[in-house]
Amino acid sequence: MSRSPQVPARVPNVLEAIFLDASGRKETEAAGVLWRGHRIPAPGFSAETLERLIERGFDEGVYLASTGCPGTFHVTRPGSSSMHTASRSACSCPAGRLGKPCKHRALVCLALTVIDLRLRKP
Numbered sequence: 001m002s003r004s005p006q007v008p009a010r011v012p013n014v015l016e017a018i019f020l021d022a023s024g025r026k027e028t029e030a031a032g033v034l035w036r037g038h039r040i041p042a043p044g045f046s047a048e049t050l051e052r053l054i055e056r057g058f059d060e061g062v063y064l065a066s067t068g069c070p071g072t073f074h075v076t077r078p079g080s081s082s083m084h085t086a087s088r089s090a091c092s093c094p095a096g097r098l099g100k101p102c103k104h105r106a107l108v109c110l111a112l113t114v115i116d117l118r119l120r121k122p
């Protein structure tokens, strides 16, 4: 009789694991966090945290680049060798991996809100 080790049928890669964890999180902020008069859907952020992290991202020149996957961006800043992958609900940075709000995700939430507003424009 052969032994059957306790190995999962499929081991997700690192990014999949991050996004799978995040997607399981309940988005209680469906109405969004108020930021300068705009509702920004930003799971896990308070208004103060969103403001602070967006400002930090702006100050550092953080920018987003397409991953080719809707709603997900590569996030980096000039002169940095690190690049993180972020969506509205997850980020690959150290804070994001712990499920904490980060500047990468704050800027993605802002960008997705702006994109959504532009798409709705008549």
Ligand SMILES: [Zn+2]
Residues within 6 Å of the ligand: 084, 086, 091, 092, 093, 094, 095, 096, 102, 103, 104, 105
């Ligand atoms: Zn991050």
